Amino acid sequence: xxxxxxxxxxxAELARVTEAVRAGHVSSxxxxxxxxxxxxxxxxxxxxxxxxxxxxxxxxxxVACLDxxxxxxxxxxxxxxxxxxxxxxxxxxxxxxxxxDSRTWCMDANLxxxxxxxxxxxxxxxxxxxxxxxxxxxLELAERHGLAVIEDAAxxxxxxxxxxxxGATAWRRCGSFGAMSCFSFYANKLVTTGEGGMLVxxxxxxxxxxxxxxxxxxxxxxxxxxxxLGFNFRMSNLQAALGIAQVARxxxxxxxKRTIATAYTQGLRDVAGITLPVEEPWARSVYWMYGLVVGSxxxxxxxxxxxxxxxxxVETRPFFLGLHEQPVFRRRGWFINEKFPVAERLARQGLYxxxxxxxxxxxxxxxIDAVRRCLT
Ligand SMILES: Cc1ncc(COP(=O)(O)O)c(C=O)c1O
Numbered sequence: 280x281x282x283x284x285x286x287x288x289x290x291a292e293l294a295r296v297t298e299a300v301r302a303g304h305v306s307s308x309x310x311x312x313x314x315x316x317x318x319x320x321x322x323x324x325x326x327x328x329x330x331x332x333x334x335x336x337x338x339x340x341x342v343a344c345l346d347x348x349x350x351x352x353x354x355x356x357x358x359x360x361x362x363x364x365x366x367x368x369x370x371x372x373x374x375x376x377x378x379x380d381s382r383t384w385c386m387d388a389n390l391x392x393x394x395x396x397x398x399x400x401x402x403x404x405x406x407x408x409x410x411x412x413x414x415x416x417x418l419e420l421a422e423r424h425g426l427a428v429i430e431d432a433a434x435x436x437x438x439x440x441x442x443x444x445x446g447a448t449a450w451r452r453c454g455s456f457g458a459m460s461c462f463s464f465y466a467n468k469l470v471t472t473g474e475g476g477m478l479v480x481x482x483x484x485x486x487x488x489x490x491x492x493x494x495x496x497x498x499x500x501x502x503x504x505x506x507x508l509g510f511n512f513r514m515s516n517l518q519a520a521l522g523i524a525q526v527a528r529x530x531x532x533x534x535x536k537r538t539i540a541t542a543y544t545q546g547l548r549d550v551a552g553i554t555l556p557v558e559e560p561w562a563r564s565v566y567w568m569y570g571l572v573v574g575s576x577x578x579x580x581x582x583x584x585x586x587x588x589x590x591x592x593v594e595t596r597p598f599f600l601g602l603h604e605q606p607v608f609r610r611r612g613w614f615i616n617e618k619f620p621v622a623e624r625l626a627r628q629g630l631y632x633x634x635x636x637x638x639x640x641x642x643x644x645x646x647i648d649a650v651r652r653c654l655t
Contacts, residue, residue: 281646283568283594284467285637287535291524296517304516307494315519316477318526319462319470322437323454325479327486330514330522331493334433334463337476338366338403340512341429341459344488347372347400354394354426355403356386357601357614358622363403363431364602375399376603378619382557384570384598384629385412387621392420401427406435406453408631409536409567410556414440414456421457428457433476436462436469437533439563450563454479459489464518467635469532469565470525472518533565535636539643540566543632546647550654552577568631570598572624577654581630584653591649598629 299311316328331337342353349371355363357376364374375394380387385407402421404412421428432438435453442449442456454460459482462468464475478489491498496509525532544555554572558564573579579587585595601622603614632646 280589281593281633281638281642282635283596283631283633284635285633286466286471287636288471288521291528292521295520295524299516299520304520307513307515309516311516311519311523312514315472315514315522315526318523319477320479322526322529323432323452323460323479325455325460326481327479327483329478329480329486329489329493330519331476331478331512332514333474334431334461334465334476335362335365336510336512337461337463337478338362338429338431339369340478340489340492340510341461342366342370342372342401343492343510344459344485345401345427350398351400352396352398353401353403353429354391354399355602356405356407356622357603357619358384358386358407358599358625359405359431359602360433360599361602361605362433363405364605364608366403372400373398373613374602376601376614376617376619379407379621379625380413381621381624383410383412383559383562384408384556384625385410386417388413388416391417395420395424395426399424399426401429403429403431404457405431406438408556408570409435409438409565410558411435411438411440411453411562411564413559413561415442415444418444418456430454430457430460432460433463433465433468434567435565436567437529438565441561443561458482459485464522467568469536469567469636470522470529472514472522475514475518475522477514532636536566536634537564539634539638540564540569542640542643543569543647546644547571547650550651552579552654553650566634568596568634570629570631571650572629573654575628579653580627585630587653588649591652593633593646593649595630595632598625598631600626
């Protein structure tokens with residue numbers, strides 16, 4: 280079976296982790312976490328990085344830094360992982376959902392304005408499967424309505440967006456937009472620390488607050504005396520050591536992802552009945568996972584295609600099931616009468632192919648061959 284993800288770690292990672300072990304830097308206090316924070320924030324074009332245990336924690340920490348009141352709303356795409364919703368619900372805030380764009384599969388920026396209400400306080404930009412959201416229109420709305428912007432760039436390490444604001448055009452990396460940006464370094468991400476995440480920001484006060492809340496809100500001269508309710512979201516130096524080695528290889532990592540995507544696109548673009556990922560002119564995708572949407576005219580849905588591919592030795596993953604279709608929210612009576620037709624179609628017809636950094640050319644050819652056999 281060709282796995283949907285296989286990480287590619289090498290000598291540099293081994294050397295950095297070994298060094299940390301030798302130096303006894305195993306827990307969170309020590310130089311590796313600081314170095315990783317500095318390097319990753321700099322790579323993203325941010326001033327500050329706060330490393331945490333995972334991407335879900337980074338999102339929750341970002342929302343905690345906003346000091347919302349219970350019942351405040353955060354706009355987010357329905358087509359995303361539950362972590363985004365949890366960051367809201369764990370802080371007593373409510374997700375307000377927006378449908379996906381049928382081309383990029385990210386939140387449709389044209390629909391965000393309609394979701395803004397009197398309790399809206401923030402908006403979450405989630406870059407899906409490596410392709411950036413159309414960020415500028417959302418930033419403009421957020422400025423006009425005084426909303427905080429949190430970027431979820433878990434799947435978009437190194438992706439770029441061409442921003443055209445205030446008369447200036449500039450390509451900027453995902454992770455550099457809004458008040459705070461969040462990353463996951465789970466094993467299937469471009470940079471992995473096994474488990475891990477980071478919040479990056481340009482705002483020194485937000486960074487300080489995030490650091491305080493990350494570490495049980497220890498502060499002041501008297502240890503074990505607390506003014507705030509925090510979390511234990513600390514990353515260890517062993518994890519950070521793994522990350523440091525990969526930040527240095529980011530150009531190579533992004534190039535490999537783009538090479539995999541180019542090979543898939545070349546091998547599949549003439550197959551009728553499937554839609555392949557796009558790259559908008561204002562975007563440079565990192566194709567975190569190479570997705571495809573199978574047309575219903577083929578008589579297949581994603582589940583049936585996944586079964587056929589599995590029989591041919593190819594592992595896949597289904598696309599997200601929209602937040603509005605999650606039983607846990609439906610049981611609360613949330614989103615009951617809301618329709619998000621694009622996300623609903625993607626959830627039923629979309630899946631992604633093996634896309635890990637460890638994928639070899641021969642395996643890509645096998646996957647292409649298998650998809651072609653399933654559909655022609
Ligand atoms: C878009 C997005 N946000 C957040 C997360 C959560 O990251 P983690 O699994 O590290 O908690 C993920 C994980 O895959 C993700 O894809």
